[in-house]
Amino acid sequence: MKNYLVIAFLFLCLVVSSCAKKQTVAPEDEEYQDQVEQISDLDSALLEPEEFSKEPSLRGVEFEQKISLGTVYFSFDSSKIPDNVLRILKENVKYLKANPNLNVVVEGHCDERGTIEYNLALGQKRAVKVKEYYVQLGIAPNRIATISYGEEMPQDNRHNEAGWAKNRRAETKVIR
Amino acid sequence: MNLNFINKFLVVFLFLNFFCSYVCAENDIYLSLSGTGSRASIGLSEFVPKNGFFEEMNMSRDFKETLENDLILSRHFNVAVANSSYKFDLDSQFSYWSEKGVSVLLTGTISIIDQTKLIVDVKLYDIESQQLIWEDRYSGSANNYRYIAHRINDEVVKRFTGEEGVACSKIAFINNNTKFKEIYLVDYDGYNLRRLTKDNRLNVLPKWVPNSPQIIYTSYLYNNPDLFILDIAKNKRKALSTIQGLNSPTTFSPDRKTMVATLSRGVYPNLYLLDSSGVVIRRLTEGRYIDTSPSFSPSGKEIVFISDRAGYPQIYIMDIDGVNLRRLSTKGNCDSPMWSPKGDKIAFTMKYDGTFDIFLYDLPKQRIIRLTEGQGSNENPCWSQDGRFIAFSSTRSGKSEIYIMGMDGSGVRKLVDISGESFTPTWSYGL
Numbered sequence: 001m002k003n004y005l006v007i008a009f010l011f012l013c014l015v016v017s018s019c020a021k022k023q024t025v026a027p028e029d030e031e032y033q034d035q036v037e038q039i040s041d042l043d044s045a046l047l048e049p050e051e052f053s054k055e056p057s058l059r060g061v062e063f064e065q066k067i068s069l070g071t072v073y074f075s076f077d078s079s080k081i082p083d084n085v086l087r088i089l090k091e092n093v094k095y096l097k098a099n100p101n102l103n104v105v106v107e108g109h110c111d112e113r114g115t116i117e118y119n120l121a122l123g124q125k126r127a128v129k130v131k132e133y134y135v136q137l138g139i140a141p142n143r144i145a146t147i148s149y150g151e152e153m154p155q156d157n158r159h160n161e162a163g164w165a166k167n168r169r170a171e172t173k174v175i176r
Numbered sequence: 177m178n179l180n181f182i183n184k185f186l187v188v189f190l191f192l193n194f195f196c197s198y199v200c201a202e203n204d205i206y207l208s209l210s211g212t213g214s215r216a217s218i219g220l221s222e223f224v225p226k227n228g229f230f231e232e233m234n235m236s237r238d239f240k241e242t243l244e245n246d247l248i249l250s251r252h253f254n255v256a257v258a259n260s261s262y263k264f265d266l267d268s269q270f271s272y273w274s275e276k277g278v279s280v281l282l283t284g285t286i287s288i289i290d291q292t293k294l295i296v297d298v299k300l301y302d303i304e305s306q307q308l309i310w311e312d313r314y315s316g317s318a319n320n321y322r323y324i325a326h327r328i329n330d331e332v333v334k335r336f337t338g339e340e341g342v343a344c345s346k347i348a349f350i351n352n353n354t355k356f357k358e359i360y361l362v363d364y365d366g367y368n369l370r371r372l373t374k375d376n377r378l379n380v381l382p383k384w385v386p387n388s389p390q391i392i393y394t395s396y397l398y399n400n401p402d403l404f405i406l407d408i409a410k411n412k413r414k415a416l417s418t419i420q421g422l423n424s425p426t427t428f429s430p431d432r433k434t435m436v437a438t439l440s441r442g443v444y445p446n447l448y449l450l451d452s453s454g455v456v457i458r459r460l461t462e463g464r465y466i467d468t469s470p471s472f473s474p475s476g477k478e479i480v481f482i483s484d485r486a487g488y489p490q491i492y493i494m495d496i497d498g499v500n501l502r503r504l505s506t507k508g509n510c511d512s513p514m515w516s517p518k519g520d521k522i523a524f525t526m527k528y529d530g531t532f533d534i535f536l537y538d539l540p541k542q543r544i545i546r547l548t549e550g551q552g553s554n555e556n557p558c559w560s561q562d563g564r565f566i567a568f569s570s571t572r573s574g575k576s577e578i579y580i581m582g583m584d585g586s587g588v589r590k591l592v593d594i595s596g597e598s599f600t601p602t603w604s605y606g607l
Binding site: 052053054055057058059060061063077114115116117118120121122124125128141145146147148149150152153 | 357378380381394396398399400401418420421422424425438440441442443444445465466467468469482484488489509511512525532555556599600
């Protein structure tokens with residue numbers, strides 16, 4: 001019975017989020033934009049560093065994509081969250097607020113064009129940027145872990161811009 | 177450490193004594209390579225099968241091939257080998273090599289005892305004076321004959337140049353032919369390939385621990401990118417740093433007492449000084465940017481690393497206490513710097529004209545030298561112990577493979593043929 005409820009709820013979320021996407025195109029963008037600017041301008045130093053860096057452990061746990069939240073994509077060699085993907089992160093935040101018992105991991109990924117060492121760090125930076133955004137929107141930092149896979153786990157194996165664009169990403173997954 | 181130093185000093189001292197006694201010997205046998213880069217000519221004859229066994233004859237051929245390859249790869253010598261008219265008696269040998277313009281002859285005998293034990297008696301002659309310069313006996317398992325040949329090569333190199341040869345060294349790297357990323361190990365000449373990890377997981381960035389049969393690397397074995405240390409001699413590994421978040425990449429100090437690692441600790445990837453057991457001693461860099469890819473200077477007093485604090489990844493040097501920061505590069509996207517064993521150069525990867533290539537930064541001259549050009553993407557340079565060679569990964573064949581070149585970019589050779597793609601070589605030193 002419980003399972004059914006969860007599935008029903010997830011389905012509802014999916015419907016809601018996909019509907020929301022369709023509706024938003026023009027009118028909400030501006031509104032978001034303003035909010036975004038404000039939030040991006042917030043100095044992360046305002047967050048207690050020690051508080052912020054607390055993360056749930058990933059050791060020995062699963063974080064499969066079963067209840068995957070929206071993925072955001074980045075420009076080449078950039079960890080700046082593009083304005084046009086903030087909506088996705090906001091949806092993720094809504095979901096997290098509606099499910100306060102869930103912990104998530106933000107996975108940072110890169111395309112294959114950078115070097116291996118640097119990409120490992122760049123993926124981490126992307127994950128932290130997304131975490132910062134979630135925290136600024138009110139999610140407790142200790143619910144969000146960060147991990148970097150660098151260029152090691154591409155979503156798209158094509159060696160062209162279309163493939164690379166899909167690999168420069170931050171995925172938010174629920175920790176089981 | 178002091179003892180170690182004294183030992184080393186003694187060895188060098190004794191060697192010098194030894195060396196001088198030869199140099200000053202009656203017939204003026206000079207063992208030297210000229211400073212202008214011309215090479216000594218060395219003649220290599222087949223090692224005589226002592227008992228004439230069939231196995232010994234096969235071994236003689238294999239042994240000579242291995243040693244010949246070593247001498248060529250060392251790039252210290254012009255190597256001449258004997259043709260079929262060659263006779264094994266010493267007198268005709270000298271006239272034979274003399275005609276070939278060779279200055280020294282490396283030869284010897286081979287015997288196999290109980291079909292398993294190999295004994296090699298090696299002799300080095302000066303052709304002109306017909307004097308014996310050096311002789312020694314090496315023994316070991318016949319299966320391990322390549323290692324004996326490598327040791328003889330390194331001894332010859334040392335006698336001519338005073339420097340350690342690299343024929344006994346090994347190279348570890350990552351390969352993905354199992355669909356996972358595992359660490360592999362291979363001799364410097366491409367033989368004895370074997371797989372070190374069998375995790376069916378993601379392992380990245382192996383780095384050799386100085387003067388030790390150990391490799392430090394990052395593994396996602398327990399999901400989190402943790403730092404592991406693998407002892408090849410004991411075939412054992414343990415987790416070193418398992419702080420939540422990124423634990424990589426890492427460089428050990430030359431004395432192996434400390435290491436510098438990139439840790440994220442829930443925030444941005446910065447550099448930390450750790451003790452050899454993985455405990456954080458102090459934080460070295462701070463800020464909302466990437467600081468990574470550390471490499472110790474041979475003195476152990478400085479590190480070179482990468483930071484994107486300028487907006488894109490550039491090379492920086494700082495003292496090991498976190499002060500005296502200065503930027504080296506001014507352009508391109510740079511990564512994977514590695515300080516040369518002699519301390520005067522830094523090899524690194526730079527994205528320039530759209531592709532990645534290997535460059536050197538010459539510290540005294542403060543200039544950049546390009547080593548690879550127009551042949552795919554070339555990354556992760558790694559010095560040999562003697563500082564004369566660089567191993568790196570390149571996509572020049574259409575897939576990423578490991579290559580070795582001279583430190584001037586010449587003489588590129590593929591390290592080993594292996595299916596799948598290979599990345600991030602690391603060269604043993606002091607093994």
